[in-house]
Every structure is written in C-alpha cells, then in structure tokens.
Amino acid sequence: MPACRLEAGATSQVDSFEDNVMTSSTHPIEQEELMAYLDGELPVERAARVADHLEQCAECRARAAEFRALSERLTDWQLEPAPHSLTERVAGAASVVQLNPPATAAPLPPQPRPRIFGLPRWVWATAGAACLVLLIVVVSVPTYHRDRDLVFLAPGQSPAPGQMATAPEPAPTPPAAESVDRLIGKAAGAGGGGAESPVVTGPMIARTASLTLLTRDFEKTRAGLEDVVRRHRGYDAQLTVSSESGSARTLSASFRVPADQLDAAISEIKQLAHVQQESQGGEEVTEQYVDLTARLSNARRTEQTLLDLLANRTGKLSDVLEVEQELARVREEIEHMEAELKNLQNRVSFATLQVELHEEYKAELEMAPSLGRRLWNAVVAGFRTAADSMVGLALFLLNVGPLLLLWALILFWPARYVWRRVRAARARK
Amino acid sequence: MLTDEQLMLEFQRGSKEAFTELFGRYREPIYGYFRRRLADAARAEELAQETFVAVLRAVARYEPRALFRTYLYGIALLQLAAERRRTAHRESSLEPAAADPPAPGNTEAEVGVRQALGKLAPEDREVLMLREYEQLSYAEIAALQRVPINTVRSRLFRARRALKELLASPRAASGG
Numbered sequence: 001m002p003a004c005r006l007e008a009g010a011t012s013q014v015d016s017f018e019d020n021v022m023t024s025s026t027h028p029i030e031q032e033e034l035m036a037y038l039d040g041e042l043p044v045e046r047a048a049r050v051a052d053h054l055e056q057c058a059e060c061r062a063r064a065a066e067f068r069a070l071s072e073r074l075t076d077w078q079l080e081p082a083p084h085s086l087t088e089r090v091a092g093a094a095s096v097v098q099l100n101p102p103a104t105a106a107p108l109p110p111q112p113r114p115r116i117f118g119l120p121r122w123v124w125a126t127a128g129a130a131c132l133v134l135l136i137v138v139v140s141v142p143t144y145h146r147d148r149d150l151v152f153l154a155p156g157q158s159p160a161p162g163q164m165a166t167a168p169e170p171a172p173t174p175p176a177a178e179s180v181d182r183l184i185g186k187a188a189g190a191g192g193g194g195a196e197s198p199v200v201t202g203p204m205i206a207r208t209a210s211l212t213l214l215t216r217d218f219e220k221t222r223a224g225l226e227d228v229v230r231r232h233r234g235y236d237a238q239l240t241v242s243s244e245s246g247s248a249r250t251l252s253a254s255f256r257v258p259a260d261q262l263d264a265a266i267s268e269i270k271q272l273a274h275v276q277q278e279s280q281g282g283e284e285v286t287e288q289y290v291d292l293t294a295r296l297s298n299a300r301r302t303e304q305t306l307l308d309l310l311a312n313r314t315g316k317l318s319d320v321l322e323v324e325q326e327l328a329r330v331r332e333e334i335e336h337m338e339a340e341l342k343n344l345q346n347r348v349s350f351a352t353l354q355v356e357l358h359e360e361y362k363a364e365l366e367m368a369p370s371l372g373r374r375l376w377n378a379v380v381a382g383f384r385t386a387a388d389s390m391v392g393l394a395l396f397l398l399n400v401g402p403l404l405l406l407w408a409l410i411l412f413w414p415a416r417y418v419w420r421r422v423r424a425a426r427a428r429k
Numbered sequence: 430m431l432t433d434e435q436l437m438l439e440f441q442r443g444s445k446e447a448f449t450e451l452f453g454r455y456r457e458p459i460y461g462y463f464r465r466r467l468a469d470a471a472r473a474e475e476l477a478q479e480t481f482v483a484v485l486r487a488v489a490r491y492e493p494r495a496l497f498r499t500y501l502y503g504i505a506l507l508q509l510a511a512e513r514r515r516t517a518h519r520e521s522s523l524e525p526a527a528a529d530p531p532a533p534g535n536t537e538a539e540v541g542v543r544q545a546l547g548k549l550a551p552e553d554r555e556v557l558m559l560r561e562y563e564q565l566s567y568a569e570i571a572a573l574q575r576v577p578i579n580t581v582r583s584r585l586f587r588a589r590r591a592l593k594e595l596l597a598s599p600r601a602a603s604g605g
Binding site: 076078082 | 448465488560566567
C-alpha cells in the first residue's frame, strides 16, 4: 500500500496546506476532493476513482471517518420542532391568498386593442373630436366677425336746379364822423336797427326731417326718392349706399328741399316704402339772423366811412396806409358775415331731409321663411350656440383652473401618503 | 411523488393541498434555518412565517426557473439579512445563538458545537451550516451566496478543518 504522506497533528494554516498537498506520484486524492466525494459532489468518474482509492488507502479511510464524525458531531445541535403556531399562521395566510383562476396561470399578454383601419381607436376618437371642434369654429367665426363691404357711390347727383330764394343785400347807410376809430365806434353804436331783410316776416326756422324706410325693392324706391326730391325743387347734398356682402343694402342720403315743399315731399316719400321711423325738427334761427344782419350793416357802414376817409382826407402816408389796412379787415369781415347769412337763409329756405333706406334682409323678406331657410338659420344658430358654449367652458376653466391646480398641488402629497397606507394595509390582509 | 416545483404549479392552479404538502416539507428546515441563526426563538418563528407568506404572495408570479428549494432559501436569506440589519445597531454580537446561555434543554455537547461554530469565520460558518443543517448542495449554496462552487468547496473544507480542531482542542491533540 503506498504510504499517504500526511503530517500529523497539524494545526496551523501552513501545516494544513502542506497537509492537503500530496505529491502526485504517491497520492492522487486531495483531502478536499475526498470531502467532496463524501458530500456526493464529485462527477461520476472521479467519484469512482476515489472509491477505488479508498478501498486501498487506510489513511484516506481514516480521513473520511473523521469527516463523517464531524458531521455526526454537528447533529448534536438539535432543535425543537417548529411550533404549532407557525403552522396555524401560515395556514391562515394560505387560506386568503388570491390564486389565479386555473386558466390563466401566467399573466396574459396584453390583448391587441381593436383597431380600425390600422389605427387604434383612440386616434379615431381624437381625430373625430378635433374635426368637430374645427367645424364649429369655422362655421361660427364668420358670424362673429362680419366684414362690411362698403360701396361708395359718387355723391353724384348734382343738385337739381332748385330755385334758391335769395335775400336781397341790405343797402349801405351813409357814413358819419372824422377819425377812423371814432368813426368805427360811432358806426357800431349807430347799428342796431336791422330792418334789412324783407324775408324776416316771422320767426325763422331751419327745418330738419329724418325718415327711415324699409323696402323690398331697393332700386325702385331709390329712384322714387330722387324723383320726389327733384319734383319738389330739391337736391341731394350727400348720398351713400352701403352693402353688406350678399344681401341687405342701405342708402343714407341728405336732401335739401324748399321749406314750403318739405311736408309735401315727406308725405310722398312715405308712400314709397314702409316707414320705420320718422322725425321732424326745427331750429329757430331768428335771433342769429337778426344779429348777423345788424353786424353786417354795421360793418358796411364802417366800410363806407373808411372809403370816404380815403377819398376826402389825404393826410400822411402812414395814416393812409392805416386806413387801407382797416378797410381790408372790415371787408373780410363783411364777406364772412355775408356767407354766414347766406347759409342761414339757405337753411331756412331749404329744409334738410335725412333719409335712410334699408333693403329688407332676405331672411325677413318672406313673411313665412321657407323651411330650408329656417333649417339653415337653426343650423347657424346651433353652431353659434355650440361655439358660445365652448367659449364659456374655456372661460370657466380659465377662471377655476388655477385655483384647482393650487389645491391639487397642496393636497397631492398628503393624499398620496394616505393612499399608500391604505393600499399597504389592504395588501397585508 | 410530486416535486417541489410541481407542487407549486399545482398550488398556482388553485390546489391548497399542494401548498400544505410543500409547507410540510419545508416547515422544519426553514424554521431551523432561522432558529440556528437568531438568538430569539420567537423572532425565528416570525421570520419563518414571513418566508412562507412571501412565497404565498408571489405564487401568482412563480415560474419554475430554478429549484424551489433555492428559491425558498433565497427568500429566507433575504429575510435574515434584513433582520440582521435591523438588529445590527441594537446588538453588537452577530454570533448566532452561540451567545445564548445554556438553556435547560441544551446538552453540553450541543453547547460545545454551538460555541465552536461561533468561533468560525462568518462565511465559512454559513457554508458549513447550509451544508450540514439545511443539506443544500454545493451548487445551491453557491447560488444562494453568489459565489463560485469552488469557493464553496474551499470554504467548506476550511470550515470543517477549523471546526474539527476547535472541537478537538479541549482534549489533547491526538497524533495522526
């Protein structure tokens, strides 16, 4: 039997190492391998060789016996059996455990969601909602912002040659005193009596009238209007026609008709179309007129005085120049006043008639709008309502949103904490 | 007889008896695992319970990828590690059960074994105990400890050698 060169009584690490290493020539088995053999952990062939060797090597058999004895020793440490409470508690836990239904022991793979034409359903839902919103917006926005196309016509009709009653010019009165200033002062003082215009027989009234008409036949009514005005020896001062895209036209005109013809003209016009609104007024301008004429005559007297001064007194050149300057100023004043007077007279003699002519809106033309028209109106109204409600919702969200957000943030973490506790408590049961 | 894995699958399909059988097989080993490594018997029982409850909770997800035994002891090891972390700042000694005063039931031999075990290096001791008491194979121990099998083997050899000497030292060293 080959001797196993094993050191005896080795305790140190180094000795243990030497103990383990055996020269291959004398001993093919290492102690660790022997241990593994005893544990049943060697591959089959190796185990067979170790078994063979063991039959022959007493030392190794002794070593093996030591290993076994050690394992025996370790079994001295015996434990009491597991307490019954353990079994009970585990059994209790087992009775409430949720088991999968037999058919689905493994989690099912997520079902492919039903798809429509290759796109998931949510895509279609979102697209549909977006289209609807777009439709509402497109239909409703134009009714919110209607551009009014203005069509200006040339205020073209030349005033019909109405005969204008003109007031005769007041006759200049003869001048009085010596120096320019004294003259003017005197002339102003002497002014006052103004029985100049023979037209002022009673109170002077500048008459105005206003009519709002509604017609179905726009052109015909307009022609009628102009005809009436012409026949009554009036003229139009201003004419505007505006037309909203599509349908209703509006005519806005300012006519002048002789004051005594005004009533006749109005009554004729009222026959042309449906009168929505009518008003008349008069402004009394007597005082203005009288005042104006007085001032005018004063100014004329002053003018004459100055002219006489120039003609009669040939003083220094500077004096002459001064007079001429004054004369120019007075003449300018005279012209202004004359123009104002004419205007006043004109207003009195010619009344101003404002006419507004509306074309009947197509929806109102037929007393009973057609079914189609009513349906369309309903559609438009419906879309507008929808658009309004959307706007309302958006406003509401904008109003309430920040507040909700604030409180959601404040309450988020406490809520999450509580939720987790609840969930954990539930899971433990 | 069904394997552990088959029993788990049966339990997954709804058979409570399968779990009862499985529990019967591992009740003592798992309890012993904790009992030998913790000083407190009540705590050992609780952890054993927790181990089985963890298996119950995870039954829906169970897949027989490895041995059930490895799976079960893996859970137990995690429980033990967590327990040790919890008690680390409370107790200075980590020696399992060796610090227990001899209880009435303990024989002198048992006390000697426990004391000797207590003196081993921790990883050597653990490998030895898993081998001798839990009866795990080298491969299972390697999987649990996440070390190569050769490391398991050498640690085991070292542990056995050291233990032999510790147990032999009260007596005069015998000649070889």
